[in-house]
Structure formats: C-alpha cells, structure tokens
Amino acid sequence: MVMCGSWRRMWLGRTMSLPFFVFLCQPILSTANYPSDQKLSAEGLDIHFVFCSQDTEVSYLQAQSYPVVNPDGAEFPPGLWVNRSQVYEVHLRSDLKPSYLSVPYPVTGDWFMVAFINETSNRITQAGLFPSCHSWLQAEVTYRQENDIVTVVPEIHSHQEIQLYQKVEGSQYYRFYVPSSTWLVFVNISNCVVLEDENMPSCPVNISFRARALPSPNSTDTVIHKCDEEGVGDVCTMQVVPEEETWHYVRLTTPPGTSVQLSMAVKFYLCDDTGGSSYHLLSKLNLNQLCPEERYSTPISSYFNYPSNNTDEISNGTVTTKEQVQSRRILFMPAMNTKQLTEENCWPRHRLVKKTFGGNFVFEYDLPPDENDSVPLLLNITNASPTLLTFNLEPIIDIGGTVSVELAISPFMNISKHNFSVAGCVSLGIREEADVNGECSQGYSLLVNTSSLNDAAALVLIPFPEPGPWFLTLSPGCYLSNASEVVGCSVNVTTVIFGVTSASCLQGKCGRYGSCYQYISGGFIFSTCVCDAGYRGWGCTDSSEATPNWKLLLATLLLTLSNLFFLPAIFLALKRRYFAEAIVYAFTMVFSTFYHACDQEAYNFCLMRLSVMQFCDFYSAIFSFWVTLIAMADLPHSLYSLLHVAGALIVALGVEYDRTGLWVFVVPSASAFVIMASSWVMLLAASGLICYAFFETHDNYYYVHSVWHATMALAILCLLPPRREKDGIFSETHPSSQPDLRAYRSTETEHDPLPSLQMSSP
Numbered sequence: 001m002v003m004c005g006s007w008r009r010m011w012l013g014r015t016m017s018l019p020f021f022v023f024l025c026q027p028i029l030s031t032a033n034y035p036s037d038q039k040l041s042a043e044g045l046d047i048h049f050v051f052c053s054q055d056t057e058v059s060y061l062q063a064q065s066y067p068v069v070n071p072d073g074a075e076f077p078p079g080l081w082v083n084r085s086q087v088y089e090v091h092l093r094s095d096l097k098p099s100y101l102s103v104p105y106p107v108t109g110d111w112f113m114v115a116f117i118n119e120t121s122n123r124i125t126q127a128g129l130f131p132s133c134h135s136w137l138q139a140e141v142t143y144r145q146e147n148d149i150v151t152v153v154p155e156i157h158s159h160q161e162i163q164l165y166q167k168v169e170g171s172q173y174y175r176f177y178v179p180s181s182t183w184l185v186f187v188n189i190s191n192c193v194v195l196e197d198e199n200m201p202s203c204p205v206n207i208s209f210r211a212r213a214l215p216s217p218n219s220t221d222t223v224i225h226k227c228d229e230e231g232v233g234d235v236c237t238m239q240v241v242p243e244e245e246t247w248h249y250v251r252l253t254t255p256p257g258t259s260v261q262l263s264m265a266v267k268f269y270l271c272d273d274t275g276g277s278s279y280h281l282l283s284k285l286n287l288n289q290l291c292p293e294e295r296y297s298t299p300i301s302s303y304f305n306y307p308s309n310n311t312d313e314i315s316n317g318t319v320t321t322k323e324q325v326q327s328r329r330i331l332f333m334p335a336m337n338t339k340q341l342t343e344e345n346c347w348p349r350h351r352l353v354k355k356t357f358g359g360n361f362v363f364e365y366d367l368p369p370d371e372n373d374s375v376p377l378l379l380n381i382t383n384a385s386p387t388l389l390t391f392n393l394e395p396i397i398d399i400g401g402t403v404s405v406e407l408a409i410s411p412f413m414n415i416s417k418h419n420f421s422v423a424g425c426v427s428l429g430i431r432e433e434a435d436v437n438g439e440c441s442q443g444y445s446l447l448v449n450t451s452s453l454n455d456a457a458a459l460v461l462i463p464f465p466e467p468g469p470w471f472l473t474l475s476p477g478c479y480l481s482n483a484s485e486v487v488g489c490s491v492n493v494t495t496v497i498f499g500v501t502s503a504s505c506l507q508g509k510c511g512r513y514g515s516c517y518q519y520i521s522g523g524f525i526f527s528t529c530v531c532d533a534g535y536r537g538w539g540c541t542d543s544s545e546a547t548p549n550w551k552l553l554l555a556t557l558l559l560t561l562s563n564l565f566f567l568p569a570i571f572l573a574l575k576r577r578y579f580a581e582a583i584v585y586a587f588t589m590v591f592s593t594f595y596h597a598c599d600q601e602a603y604n605f606c607l608m609r610l611s612v613m614q615f616c617d618f619y620s621a622i623f624s625f626w627v628t629l630i631a632m633a634d635l636p637h638s639l640y641s642l643l644h645v646a647g648a649l650i651v652a653l654g655v656e657y658d659r660t661g662l663w664v665f666v667v668p669s670a671s672a673f674v675i676m677a678s679s680w681v682m683l684l685a686a687s688g689l690i691c692y693a694f695f696e697t698h699d700n701y702y703y704v705h706s707v708w709h710a711t712m713a714l715a716i717l718c719l720l721p722p723r724r725e726k727d728g729i730f731s732e733t734h735p736s737s738q739p740d741l742r743a744y745r746s747t748e749t750e751h752d753p754l755p756s757l758q759m760s761s762p
Contacts, residue, residue, distance in 0.1 A: 055094050055117050055118075056091060057094065057116065058090075058091055058092075058118065059113055059115045060087050060088065061088040061089075061103070061112070062085055062086070062113075063106065063110070063111050063112075064109055064110060065085070065112060065399045065465060065466045065467070066112050066400070066524075067087045067112065068087075068538070069114065071116045071118065072118075072536055074537035074538070075537055075541070075544070076537060076539075077461070077506060077538055079459050079460055079461050080463060080539070081426075081444045081463075082463070084428065084462075084466070085466065086220075094135050104218075105210075105213050105215070105216035105219065106213060107213040109212070110396075149174065150172065150173065150174045151175055152266055165263050166252075166261070166263070167259060167260070168259070169258070169259040169260070170254060171251055171253045172252050173214065173249060173250070174249070174251075174266075175248065175249045175250070176247070176266055178246055179245065179268075179270075180244050180245050181271045182268050183271045183345060183346055184239060184241065184268070184269040185239070185242045185248070185266065185268055185269075186238070186239055187237070187238040187240075187250060187266055188235075188236075188264070188267060189207070189235065189237070189263070189264055190234060190236075190262070190263045191262060191263040192205060192227065192260060192261075192263075193234065193260065194259075195260065195261055197258060200255070202228070203227040203228055203233070203235075204254060204255050204260065205228075205260055205262065206224060206226050206252070207224070207225040207226075207236070207251075207252060208222055208251040208253065209222070209223040209224075209225070209249075210249050211242065211243040211246050211247070211430075212243070212246055214249050215249060215250070215251045220442070223240050225238040241431060241432075243429040243430055243469070245469075246429070252264070271346035271349070347385050347386050347388045348381070348385070348388065349388045349390065350387070350388070350389050350390070351368070351390050352365035352366060352368075352389060353366055353368050353369075354391070360525055360527070361398070362401075362504075362508075363501070364502065365500040367379060378410055378496070379495070379498065380493040380495050381476055381493060381494055381495075382476075382492060382493055383476050383489040386433055387474045388472075388473055389471070389472040389500075390469055390470065390472075391472075392468065392470070393466070396524065398467060399467055399526075400464065400518075400524070400525050400526035401464075401502050401504050402461050402463045402464075402505060402507070403461075403501070404459060404499070404500070404501050404503070405426050405446070405459070405460050405462070405500050406458070406459045406499040406501075407422065407424050407446045407457065407458050407497075407498050408457035408497045409421075409450055409497070410497055413450060413495060414491075415451075417490050418478045418479060418487055419449060419451045419480070420477070420478055420489070420494050421447070421448065421449040421450070421476070421477045421479060422447075422449075422475065422494060423445065423475045424445065424448075424472055424475070425443040425471070425472070425473040426440075426443050426444045426446065426460055426462075426470070427442060427444075428471075429469060429471075431473055432473060433473055434473070443471075444460045444462075446459075451479075451481065461507075463538065472500070474496060476489070504516050504518060504527035505527050505528065506538070506539040509539075510530070510539055511540045512602075513531060513532045513533045513535040513540050513546070513601065514530060514539065514540025515530050515532075516530075533546055533547045547601070552600070552601060552602040552603055555600060555701075556600045556602075556603040556604070558703065558706040559709075560596050560597050562705075562706035562710055563589045563592045563593045563713075566586070566589035566709075568714075570585045576722065578631055580627065580644065584620060584627050588617075588620035588621055588623075589713075591613055592620070592621065592709065594606075595614055596617075599614075615656065618655045618659040618660075618664075619652060619655045619659075621712070622651050623648065624716060627644065632721055651664075654667075691708055
C-alpha cells in the first residue's frame, strides 16, 4: 500500500544501464514494490567515439504487464483490445538531464517499462566507419507510504453481526481481503452523527472503494459513493462487485474541519458458502469507538438500529458516564438471513482448465472433463441468468503473447420460432454484465446472434494480457426477425461455442508483410511483429506508408538481375584461361542472386536458409577481390596456389566473425589499391566501394547495391590480367614437352654408347 507518509528511496538495480531498441517493445524494469513517484533519467553514451548526437527517447510505464503502445503512430489491427490499463508516458533526451514522472496511488505488483528511440534517419551505415552510439536508461524510484491504515479482519456469522464505532475527521483508510467466490461487498455506514455542527447534512461522508490500490479520484476503477445524496438519515450503504483473492481499500472522507461519528461494517456475500455472508471487524479496538463518548448522553438505541423485539434489555438504557460507556464492550445485533438472497443472485460459473503446448505463450483453456474424461466442445448456458466463465493467467510467463477469445452460437440451434443472441463481456478481475444494448462499461463486448452472418461469431485479441483472473460473462436472449422485438425463449438453454487461446504475436502470425519474433530482455520474454515493405503497426496491417508492389518487384529484379554483370568477367576469365577465378566469379553471381532473391520483403524465393546464402554471398564477393589481386600479381605457380588457399581460409574466418565489418572489405581492397594505384580501372572498384559504404539508405538500397554489383563485376573484367600462357603439361614451351636427349644418352652410354650424330643438310 502506498499513501502519503514517509518518503523512501529505492534503486532499481535490474534496470541500470540497459539499452534502448528502435520501435521494439523491450521491458526494462519490473518491481514488486509500489512506487508512488518516479524519477527517470536518460544518458547518451559511446565507448568509442564522443561525437554522438542527442536523441529523444520515449518511455512508457504500466502496471501488471508490458505496455501496448504505438510510438510511430501506426493503427492497431481491428479486434485488438488496447487501452485496458493506464499508461504513463515520459519523454527523455540523451543530455544527462533527468525527467520526472509521478504515479499517484499505484497498484500493487509488478511494473513494466518500455523505451523507444525515434530513429529519423534511414541511412545504412557501414560498421566501423561511423560512431556506434547507444542510449542507456537509469531509473531511481522514490515513494512515500501511508502509515495510518485500519486493517479489517474477517468474522463470519450466521445469526449476528458486530458493529464498531468510528470517529472520522478529514479522511481514514481501511483495507480488507476478499476471498474467492465473493459475489458482492457491502460497506454499511450507520448511526452517522455530525459532531458540533448541526447545519451539516445528516451524514456528510464520501466512501471511495478500490481494489489493489488506494482509491484515487482520477482512476477509472475507483468507485465513489456520497452518503449525503441518499437522503435516508444516518444510514448509508455502498454495494460493489469485488475482485476475488485481492486486498481492497476503502477511504472515508468528511468535509474539511468536520468530525463525524459513525458505525462501519463490511459485509460479504459468498456464492459457495453455506452461511451466505461474512462480516469483517476492525483491527483497532478502542472502547470510545465501540460506544459514544461520555459527553453524549444519548440512548444507545438511537445510535444502533436494533429491532424492538430483540433489544428490550438495552433499549431503555442511557449512557451518562465514562464507566457506563466502558462497561459495554461489544454490541451485538441480529443479522438477517442472506442465504436465499445469495442463491438468487449468483450466476452459474465454469472454471476453465488450462492446457499448455510446446513453445512460449502457446496454451488454451477448455471446460473441465466430464465423467467420461472427455472435454465438451459445446456449452449449454441457461437463459434464466448470465453464465460466468473464468480463467487465470500467470505473471511473467503468460503475458508476452496475445490471448484470443472467440464466441459463437451453435449452428444447430432451432431458429424456427425465434432467433438467439448472446452478449459477452470480457473483463479482468471483476465480472461485468452487458447492458440492454449489449455494451460493457469496462470490459470488451462480444455480440453474436443467429440472424446475421456478420454477427455469427465474434473475436477479441488481447495483446500482453495482464495476469490474474479473467471473466467471460455470457448473457443470452431471444428475439424475432427484428432485433428490437425481444421475446421469451422457448427453450431453457442456449448452446454456444467458445475458444480461449494464446499464441505469439497475433495468433502466431503477422500478416503477409511481417514476421513474428520472440525477444528476451532482462529475463523477460515477449513476442512482437517485425514488418516489411513499409507496413507498420502491431500486426503489420497499417498500409499507410507501405511500399507499392511495383517498387517491391523492381527492387527484387534490380538486386538479382544486376548480378548478370558478372557474365562478361566469367567469359573473359575462361578465355584467358583463369579457370579458378572464373569459378569464383560464377559462385559469386549465383549466390548473390539467390541471396537477394530470398532477402526481399514481398517477392522472394529462398533456395536454402537465408543465413547460409548470406555467408556465401559475402564470402564469394570478398574472395573475388582476393583471387583477382593474386592473378594481377603474376606470382610463381607455387606461391599462387599457397595464396589462394590462405586467402580462402582467412576470408572465410573474417566473414564468419563479422560479415558486415569494415575490415573484411578493406584489407583486400587496400591491397588492390596499393598494386594498381596508377590504373584508371581502379576508379570502378573505388566507386563501387564508396557507394557501398557511404551512400546506401533504406530507400535507395536496391539502386545503390545494384550499382555495387555492376561496378564490382566490371572492375574484375578490367583488372583481369592478359591471357595466361600455357603452362604445365599443356604448355608448348614447358621443358617437359621436349625430349631430354642428354639424359637419354647418359643412361644408354653406360651400356651401349651411341655413335656421334652427324647432322648435315641433304
């Protein structure tokens, strides 16, 4: 509980120096404390360079689960339930200046924050050429705690209740725990008397009620009841629907400078309890709270509404002295029978059973198995009252995906007499019944009927759902052909089909132009969509900035067909008998073509895994520079083979270590510049490298990278040395192609010397 009181400071060690991500939801803090005021600061750091520009970071804070936000302003997909909880937003600059965020009356439990950098530049920078700037977030939380809270402890009775007297001046907080299956909570104020001011209303007390946090006037889940508007004298009753298995807080407020003496009781109605109700007592037992102070010489019966037939022995007594007041410790009064009232109000309830599958966030909820251990596929709900379906989500492990709730009426219902309709309300923590129009005030409404194909089924998607109990309230009804003609149902039950499932992203998909990924940050796992082709949004469904199809096709054609510029280099290498170089050039052309065909956003084709083709593309491109350099050097044959093998191994190591790094390209290119610095042909290679390293952006990538393909291939074509002379066993001038006469003679002379050969012309 967090209230006004003493200040305390807390450092969030888990969140110190954690990075931001560009438009990716990254939870970077979770705390089980209850922060009331937060101080956030962002600092721009760079461990290699000091010329980093200031960036703007946007942070969002939310209780219980990850915030569902769209920092780029994209539209959410239809059927996605957002804005379920209050999200606090703070804007930061990486200039070491802190920003402050105040969170009044926070709820208990975990709090999560996501941070984004609004990246305005679409430039593609070469790794190693430009500063690598990172932003880091440091968070310091200070909070203040209310110390004066009266804890209400439970007491269950079937025949009597206990009322305790209170004196309230200004405000007073109370709290009590609501157990499972609690249907209603009543906060009863009686014997309300204003002290020393007869002009005040009979009971000028405001009752504020809230679950899991102190009541806040600006919170949508705070219920406020004004007793002076009831006009029933000194009695005031507030009825609320509670959250089960949760602490609840009540605040009694009086006008400034006004003291009110009253009797307060908190009463529960339980659906599965034999007694039907329970009572809570106050933990602070003060005799002056049990009975009026001695200066009020008033009959006790005027402060307590006892039935006359049960209060004969005390109805004539008066309290005139302090001793007489203290002699009465507890005042009992009969309680009405609430069992019948509870049974009439409680709805049928089905607790769904969780079934978990392989993978993160993949599970579903079904009805409990019947006596044959089979799970029912259909559910018959009574037409006499709403039916309640409940399921529970676990913290951390269940909140990173998207929960889908589907509802439909069975197609086997007999609609010859009338049509059927079902209004559903999906809500968190508190059950909610749809109104006459089928709308839900706090939850999400699902409306289905049998007269319209468009309304035959309904679906709601809940991204990053909060943990805790969830409710699906089903309210059936019957009507004629006109939906406004409501009639009584001819049958007792309506058969419905429902589904409650969970998956990553949006039912495991992100549309045609997106991919679903799972990320881990700070020990938390969550799923998100990564969009292509300019599509945006939570499910990659916002096409307001999408790239036209003709541009997508053009990009694929340019990046693949531009590799045909390698064909002249391949033919020239074959013609000049550079067979090894020709194989490397062909290898580069093939894998660059298929890599870019697979790496495209819409029109793509993958021959094998993208990572394999990416390695082959980078490796062959760099190795092409290397073998061309070796061919230009005109080295001896033995050294030529050695450098080929050494280059193949070293380039493979460099590409695998950092295939986009600068030095992997610089080393072979710099060697070529040293050898051929005076050659005009190097202008082609230099222009290609400059375009690759400095001028590529996300918008012109397929243009500039296609120029890189062309210039690299043409540079190889021009740099390739002249025709290689025949050597080895194929060379006409190789020594092995002429008979070694001296060796032959020497061998034969040992046995049979030959005569001297006389060469003469005819």
